[in-house]
Amino acid sequence: MNRSVAFEVKGWCPGALRPMQSGDGLIVRVRPQSASLRPQDLGALADAAREFGNGHIDLTRRANLQIRGVREASLPDLHDVIARLGLLDANAEGEAVRNVMINPLAGIDPTEACDVRPIAGELARWLTSDRSLWALPSKFGFIIDGGGALSLAAQRADVRLVAIGAQIAIGIETRAGIEWLGSTAPGAAAAVATEIGLLFIKAASRDKRHRMRDLSDEGLAAIRGAMRLRLDALREHPRELDASSDRIGLIELGHDKFAVGIAAPFGRIESDQLRKFTDVMASLGIDEIRLSPWRALYAGVSSGHAARGILAAAAREGLITDPRDQLLQIEACTGAPGCQSTTLDTRGDGRRLAALLPQSGFAGTVHVSGCAKGCAKTGAADLVLVGSDGHYGVVRHGTAQDRPAGRYCFAELAADPGKMFEFESQRHD
């Protein structure tokens, strides 16, 4: 196949206008504004994934959606669909830096301190219209969290905006963790975030760095100094609690408000599955579906009864609606045949591994990776199976880049699960 050079560049994130070549064709990433889609629009994307791609859709850890297996000849038609839905940016440069993640229950959750959607919308407009911000690295990201039942505390971003009372706390991610710089009024928060972006560009060009956490002490000091003049003092730091167990299924928000959280195994959803699910959502009067960094879909629902109806329909489509589902413990990359970097069926092995978990009593996190690149999870997991030459290396409490303790084919691990799990019982002895 005659591939364009643009499709082969590594180390950047794909977009709709600048797709990435993978083993199964082009990956086209759609970035909805404020991670929100109407059910009929999500259904239209599901249809487009079937018509112009291979029908596989990934929910990404940056709260976006990827259509896989797109043929180069089909790309213009797919762009037409995305543009008709109002989801296509004006240019690839602006699209690449529009990395704004917000709380998936923003504006739905009565317990949040602030509906952050206007801040996210304004920041996105700055990022796509101000050419000086297009020098931001494509992995540079912003998180905007209004608080509430679901927390983005465990998600990483270079710049963090968190509602606290009537103010927005402003933080940056350094090597030592989040450094809170001060606070500002919600109406000024997007402008402050863009100013930090511009300060980062200046410091990073000197330091030759791509993430806030890699800046030199001088670079961080320049940002700190400029923001000291710009921000109010923070009386208390945001208390961001990561309640990971409460995200899936029925979410009771209080004040007679409900939401549902529905996950896709390993973030993969098929076009037919998604089309049926969006039809059910539309028929039940749901007008908005939100994406999230947990590879789960969210919606506000008017009653517990309606929420249970949605969850039952989602479960019938093979989606995860039970917060105790073992598949939620496991992250697995695309693997073979979708990715050419491995011969291992990582997601098939992930499902087989999930079936072994109840008997093993292992309650930790698992990462099944086809190679040391570790696409599915950058942070550590309690157990990592990392592939090379058709075998899995076993890493305990580490990442796919760590040195494995042993190497086995999956059949050996399945026949003797202690090779994976027994270290946990030793730790607790």
Ligand code: SF4
């Ligand atoms: S971790 Fe390796 S095998 Fe898995 S999707 Fe990434 S590059 Fe492919």
